[in-house]
Amino acid sequence: MRIGIFTDDFYPESGGVSRSIQLQLQVLAAAGHEVILFAPSSHFTPPVECRWEKTPQWRLPGTPSYLCSLQVGTSLARRIAADHPRLDVVHSQNERGAIFLAAQVATELSIPQVHTFHSNYVGTHRNAPGAAALNSLTYLDWSGRWLRRFRDPEHRRDFRPARVAAEPGDSSLAPRDWRSMARLASAVDRFTSPAPFVVDNMVAASGGHLEPFGRVVPSGVATAFTRTVRKRPRGAITRFLSAGRLGPEKRIDVLLDAFELLGRDDAELHIIGSGGAERTLRQRAKHITHGTVRFLGHFTDADLLAQELADADVFVLASYRFDTQGMVLAEAAATATPILYCDDRLQVGTSTESALLTGPSAADLAVGMRKLIDDPAQLESMSAAAATLGATLGADAMGESYVEVYRGAIQDRA
Numbered sequence: 001m002r003i004g005i006f007t008d009d010f011y012p013e014s015g016g017v018s019r020s021i022q023l024q025l026q027v028l029a030a031a032g033h034e035v036i037l038f039a040p041s042s043h044f045t046p047p048v049e050c051r052w053e054k055t056p057q058w059r060l061p062g063t064p065s066y067l068c069s070l071q072v073g074t075s076l077a078r079r080i081a082a083d084h085p086r087l088d089v090v091h092s093q094n095e096r097g098a099i100f101l102a103a104q105v106a107t108e109l110s111i112p113q114v115h116t117f118h119s120n121y122v123g124t125h126r127n128a129p130g131a132a133a134l135n136s137l138t139y140l141d142w143s144g145r146w147l148r149r150f151r152d153p154e155h156r157r158d159f160r161p162a163r164v165a166a167e168p169g170d171s172s173l174a175p176r177d178w179r180s181m182a183r184l185a186s187a188v189d190r191f192t193s194p195a196p197f198v199v200d201n202m203v204a205a206s207g208g209h210l211e212p213f214g215r216v217v218p219s220g221v222a223t224a225f226t227r228t229v230r231k232r233p234r235g236a237i238t239r240f241l242s243a244g245r246l247g248p249e250k251r252i253d254v255l256l257d258a259f260e261l262l263g264r265d266d267a268e269l270h271i272i273g274s275g276g277a278e279r280t281l282r283q284r285a286k287h288i289t290h291g292t293v294r295f296l297g298h299f300t301d302a303d304l305l306a307q308e309l310a311d312a313d314v315f316v317l318a319s320y321r322f323d324t325q326g327m328v329l330a331e332a333a334a335t336a337t338p339i340l341y342c343d344d345r346l347q348v349g350t351s352t353e354s355a356l357l358t359g360p361s362a363a364d365l366a367v368g369m370r371k372l373i374d375d376p377a378q379l380e381s382m383s384a385a386a387a388t389l390g391a392t393l394g395a396d397a398m399g400e401s402y403v404e405v406y407r408g409a410i411q412d413r414a
Contacts, residue, residue, distance in 0.1 A: 001406060002034045004080075004087045006102040008057075008094040010043035010065040013300045015245055016327035017118045020194070020219035021093055025049045027220070027399030036084060038101070040068050053080075058097065064276075070097035077104030087111055089406045093118065095143065095184065103150040103187070112189035112409035114402075116217070117181060117198055123322035125171035127248040136173040136180070144183030151187055159186040162207035169321070178205040185210055189409040192217040192402075194325035197345050215405055218348045219327050220395030224302040225309070225334035232311035238267050238373045240340075241312035243305065243328050244319070246275030253277070253284060255318040258365035260288045267291040267373060269316075272308060274298040310335040313379060314372055317341040320360040329355075334390035338382035340368045349393060353385035 005021060012022045021037075026049050028035050035050035040057040043065075056071040080101075081087075091114045092102035099115055106113040121140060124132040148156055161182065166174040181198075182205035185191040192215050193199050199214045232239075240259070244250045252271065259269045268291055271281075278295070285293040299305045309315060315332035317323075320343050330349035332339055339355035342365060350357075358368040372379055 001403065002036075002084075002086050002088045003028060003406065004036050004038060004084060004090040004102070004105065006038045006055075006070065006090060006092045006094075006098040006105075008040065008065075008069050008096040008098045010068065011037065011039040012045055012047070013043060013298075015065075016219070016325070017093060019222070019302070020118070020327060022047065023220055023222050023395045024398065024402065026222075027395045028402070031399055031403070033403070036087070038070070038080070038098075040070060042068060053083075055101075068096075070101050072097050072100040072104065074104065077101060077108050080105050081108035085109065088410060089114060091116070091402070091406075092188075095119065095140075099143075099184070099188075100147060100150065103147055107150055107152065110413075112406075112413050114190045114192065114405055114409055115185070115188045117185070117191060117193040117202070118324055120195070120198060120322055120324050121177045121181065122170055122174045122201075124249065125173065126169070126321055127251075129171065132171070133173060136171075136177050140177060140180040144180055144187060147184055147187040157186050157209070157213075159183055160207050160209065162205055164201055164205045167321075175205070178202060182206040182210060185214065189213070189412065190215070190405050192405060194218045194327075194348065195323075195345070196347065198324055215401065217398060217401040217405070218393075219325055219330070220398035221330050221334045221390065221393045222302055222395065225306045225331045226390060226394065228303070228306040228310045228335050230310045230336070231307065234313070234376075236266055238264075238313045239311070240267065240269045240314050240316050240369065241272070241308060241337075242269070242316050242318070243272035243299075243309070244317075246271075246273045246278045246281060248277060249319065249322045250275075251318040251320060252281050254360075254362050255316060255365065256281065256284050256288065256293070257362035258318070258369060259291060259293065261362055261366035262369045262373075263290045264370070264373060265290050267369070269293045270296055270308065270312065272296045272299055272305065306331070306335055309337050312337055314369070315339050316365070316369075317343070317346070318360075318365060319343060321345070330390070330393045333386045334393055336383050336387035336390060338372065338379055338386055340365065340372065349389070351385060351389050354382050354389050355386075356382070
């Protein structure tokens with residue numbers, strides 16, 4: 001099978017989405033499929049597993065990856081189609097330029113388009129309500145209407161929106177967001193997400209019409225995580241570790257508050273990542289009087305990240321109602337590291353035996369931290385359970401699921 005994968009994110013170092021794409025390229029190529037990656041030229045490192053093309057982009061210099069977009073245009077799509085006439089399917093991974101350029105290429109070649117929804121737009125209202133509301137009322141609202149115009153009537157499904165009830169704490173715009181995402185999904189041949197709640201809400205927002213076309217495909221875990229062995233000996237200091245973008249949506253400020261409430265000198269907190277909130281978070285950490293807080297910066301090497309996870313006693317994710325899968329949870333489980341988290345919708349990489357679920361407040365997280373510090377036997381038990389769970393989270397299942405989705409879309413076209 002010949003597959004074109006389109007992404008707006010910097011490759012391969014933008015975060016969970018890029019790591020998921022990187023793993024997808026590896027498993028598809030290893031299975032004998034011909035894969036071509038179309039990605040922005042900024043910060044691009046060519047993959048060794050497959051063919052690739054640096055694709056023209058729209059981006060203001062110095063802006064982060066989530067503001068980068070592949071350029072869209074008929075001439076560009078026709079050039080890509082002429083250069084790659086034997087593509088069987090295109091797979092877009094972001095809702096910026098990638099989904100539109102992939103749609104134009106699919107139309108030029110009369111092949112199906114698959115799209116993966118990695119983002120939870122409803123969750124952005126909790127941390128950036130002004131920007132999220134503007135996005136809901138402008139881009140997210142009209143993007144699906146525009147995308148539907150790219151598709152020929154023969155392959156464009158009718159869309160009849162239905163109302164989805166907002167969860168407690170959600171913005172009043174949440175039902176509108178789910179309808180907008182469902183409208184986007186109605187313009188492609190198949191859609192996936194690593195999160196069951198994303199697929200379920202989009203199907204509900206379509207009145208059930210999208211159910212045959214959506215599928216949950218969790219992101220797998222690279223071998224760097226499954227093969228890593230803990231090097232740091234267990235001792236008197238309990239190490240908590242967080243890894244992710246340092247932005248408001250990841251709630252590292254809440255994690256720092258929880259660590260301060262913990263008030264233990266026999267604990268340390270390591271934070272991996274970079275982002276716009278880093279300076280403020282570093283200043284906040286200086287006021288913590290008990291325990292040690294270290295900022296380790298952004299990691300681009302999977303082996304280094306895996307080793308930090310394996311050497312931690314507890315991985316902590318303070319994100320709440322924002323992440324779809326939370327790929328680092330599966331990576332933590334693969335390194336046999338117990339997990340402390342607060343979002344019950346994050347199911348991949350967590351279990352009642354390997355992870356401790358708390359409430360979302362700093363006080364709730366602090367209680368969870370204290371419980372794990374004071375119960376070394378529970379930590380040992382959770383580590384063993386995480387190792388068992390992590391062994392089931394390899395990348396092969398992800399690759400097989402995507403191939404099934406591609407074949408279903410191709411068969412429908414035929």
